[in-house]
Amino acid sequence: MKIKGEFSDHLEAINQNTNEIQSNYEFLCELSNKMDKLAERIDEISMVMRQSNLIIGEKPTFAPQKLTQNEQEFFMAIYTTQDEKGRTSYEELAQKLTIPVTLVQAYLTTLISKGIPLSKRYINNQVFVYIDSDFKSLQAKENILGISEMAVEKVITH
Numbered sequence: 001m002k003i004k005g006e007f008s009d010h011l012e013a014i015n016q017n018t019n020e021i022q023s024n025y026e027f028l029c030e031l032s033n034k035m036d037k038l039a040e041r042i043d044e045i046s047m048v049m050r051q052s053n054l055i056i057g058e059k060p061t062f063a064p065q066k067l068t069q070n071e072q073e074f075f076m077a078i079y080t081t082q083d084e085k086g087r088t089s090y091e092e093l094a095q096k097l098t099i100p101v102t103l104v105q106a107y108l109t110t111l112i113s114k115g116i117p118l119s120k121r122y123i124n125n126q127v128f129v130y131i132d133s134d135f136k137s138l139q140a141k142e143n144i145l146g147i148s149e150m151a152v153e154k155v156i157t158h
Contacts (some may be wrong), residue, residue, distance in 0.1 A: 009109055023129035056157040062135055064115035064145060073097070074107040075116065080156065081135070086136075087121070116145075 015125045067075060077096045083090040108129060112118055117132035132141075138144055 062115065062117065062138065062144060067114065067145055067147075069115075069151060070146070071107065071111060071114070072147050073154055075103075075111060076147060076151055076154075077083070077117070078131060079139070082131070086133065087130050088142065090127050090129070093129070140149065 033084070074093075074097065078088055078092050081092050081096050090101050090104045093099075093104045097104075107119060117135045119130045119132070121128050121130065139147075
């Protein structure tokens with residue numbers, strides 16, 4: 001009888017362990033499915049970011065074309081007149097350089113076509129210009145545009 005009782009206890013413990021193992025297995029399968037769905041979603045997001053040139057973890061590379069002296073001065077005007085939000089308006093640029101707003105628009109188009117990462121946004125019917133923050137940092141550190149001291153001095157003294 002004693003052996004039968006021990007055997008019964010042992011069988012009950014095995015059944016409990018089997019149930020616990022089965023429960024853990026089901027949980028792991030559910031977790032694995034969730035991780036697969038998450039991995040698919042991350043792949044989708046990465047693909048969209050690559051298509052939009054918003055790749056995380058990779059340093060953006062800039063290959064701007066050489067700027068003329070006037071274009072350098074215009075870039076420096078944008079660079080030096082930005083407010084705390086990193087923006088400047090067409091009117092501020094026109095006033096700083098004493099040129100018409102239409103010429104501001106033409107210079108912006110030229111700089112963008114030469115690979116300078118500028119963006120424009122409308123806020124309360126006013127156009128603001130932004131320089132990509134990574135580009136601005138790189139320009140400050142390495143002067144990748146080759147801005148001459150003369151262009152800097154001319155803009156600062158305006």
